[in-house]
Amino acid sequence: MAIAKAERLMNLALCLLGTRRPLSKRELRGSIEAYLEAGSDDSFNRMFERDKDDLRELGLVIETVENLDGETGYLARRDSNRLPAITFDGEEAAALGLAAKVWQQARLAGAASGALQKLRAAGMPEAEDSYEVHHSALEPRIPVHETAFEPLMLACRDRRPVVFDYRKANAARPEPRHVEPWTLECWRGHWYLAGWDRDRGAERVFRLSRITGRVRSRAGAFTAPVPDVVTVRETVETWAGETATRSARIRLRTGCGYPLRSRAQSIRELGEAWDELEIPYGHGLDAWLVEFGPDVVVLEPADLRADVVDRLRAVAKG
Numbered sequence: 001m002a003i004a005k006a007e008r009l010m011n012l013a014l015c016l017l018g019t020r021r022p023l024s025k026r027e028l029r030g031s032i033e034a035y036l037e038a039g040s041d042d043s044f045n046r047m048f049e050r051d052k053d054d055l056r057e058l059g060l061v062i063e064t065v066e067n068l069d070g071e072t073g074y075l076a077r078r079d080s081n082r083l084p085a086i087t088f089d090g091e092e093a094a095a096l097g098l099a100a101k102v103w104q105q106a107r108l109a110g111a112a113s114g115a116l117q118k119l120r121a122a123g124m125p126e127a128e129d130s131y132e133v134h135h136s137a138l139e140p141r142i143p144v145h146e147t148a149f150e151p152l153m154l155a156c157r158d159r160r161p162v163v164f165d166y167r168k169a170n171a172a173r174p175e176p177r178h179v180e181p182w183t184l185e186c187w188r189g190h191w192y193l194a195g196w197d198r199d200r201g202a203e204r205v206f207r208l209s210r211i212t213g214r215v216r217s218r219a220g221a222f223t224a225p226v227p228d229v230v231t232v233r234e235t236v237e238t239w240a241g242e243t244a245t246r247s248a249r250i251r252l253r254t255g256c257g258y259p260l261r262s263r264a265q266s267i268r269e270l271g272e273a274w275d276e277l278e279i280p281y282g283h284g285l286d287a288w289l290v291e292f293g294p295d296v297v298v299l300e301p302a303d304l305r306a307d308v309v310d311r312l313r314a315v316a317k318g
Contacts, residue, residue: 008034012051013060017081022065022073146208149184151215152193156181159226161198161218167210172317174212179204180222183232194232196224203227203235244280249299252277256295286311 011032015023029035029044038044052074056062061080065073088096148164155162162181167174180196182203190207197204203224227235252260254273261267264277276299279285286307289296298305 009051009054013055016062016074016076019075022075024071024073146191148208148211148215149191152181153184156183159222161220162215163218164215165212166206167212180224182226194235244282246281247278248281248304250277251297253295257292
């Protein structure tokens with residue numbers, strides 16, 4: 001049914017755009033096969049009026065003209081339905097080229113590359129190669145290695161609930177999660193899903209690398225309101241440890257843990273290949289410190305040290 005309606009709308013649009021004079025309902029009915037198959041005049045009139053309204057909602061400018069005989073006709077003038085030429089200067093072309101290089105995985109890579117090719121074919125100037133010459137070692141990348149990314153991206157777009165198995169950092173086995181996905185965020189090189197956890201009745205953030213197995217879609221509408229983008233981003237940052245409420249002291253092996261050093265409030269050399277750092281302490285810091293393994297030792301606070309030890313023991317047990 002959807003394909004038949006799309007074909008009917010396309011045929012009507014082509015008729016209205018291809019004529020130099022207004023076409024009456026009678027002429028349009030005789031030109032479009034789907035209208036010829038309408039069972040009655042009333043059926044055709046209802047179908048035509050719906051199609052005309054749909055085309056107008058899609059942006060087609062349809063004029064209604066009455067001729068000398070009082071008969072109503074319709075047409076869509078090409079000059080009224082043509083967008084102005086799109087032009088880009090050298091800097092804008094360079095920015096678009098740079099943006100197209102960001103996506104290297106998933107279906108977004110093909111979409112970005114295809115869009116850039118179409119713009120260049122339409123006359124967009126080639127970007128100057130000064131960026132390539134001077135900054136080739138600093139190309140932007142948004143890595144997407146997790147297989148869960150694409151189905152979750154589509155579920156966020158279509159507002160579809162999903163089910164997946166998720167393994168917490170301190171858990172030996174994954175558990176099923178029923179989630180209403182809101183958005184995906186990339187933070188510190190890792191992708192996170194923010195959404196409503198139906199089982200817990202609260203918003204949660206899930207790291208995609210801890211999703212195991214296949215992401216399955218579920219029928220039905222969302223049961224919780226979706227917050228605005230800013231709120232979701234803040235939730236991701238809070239759960240991932242960006243929002244700091246206090247400080248922590250750690251020992252860090254010399255030459256290791258650059259991300260920790262970049263956020264340190266102070267660094268003191270201890271000698272014997274160790275440094276002492278004071279870093280912001282927020283939710284999720286324990287999970288982040290565990291990733292550095294034996295290169296990090298938590299000195300204080302005691303609750304953070306205990307959380308890191310518990311996570312390491314869980315990992316050791318498998």
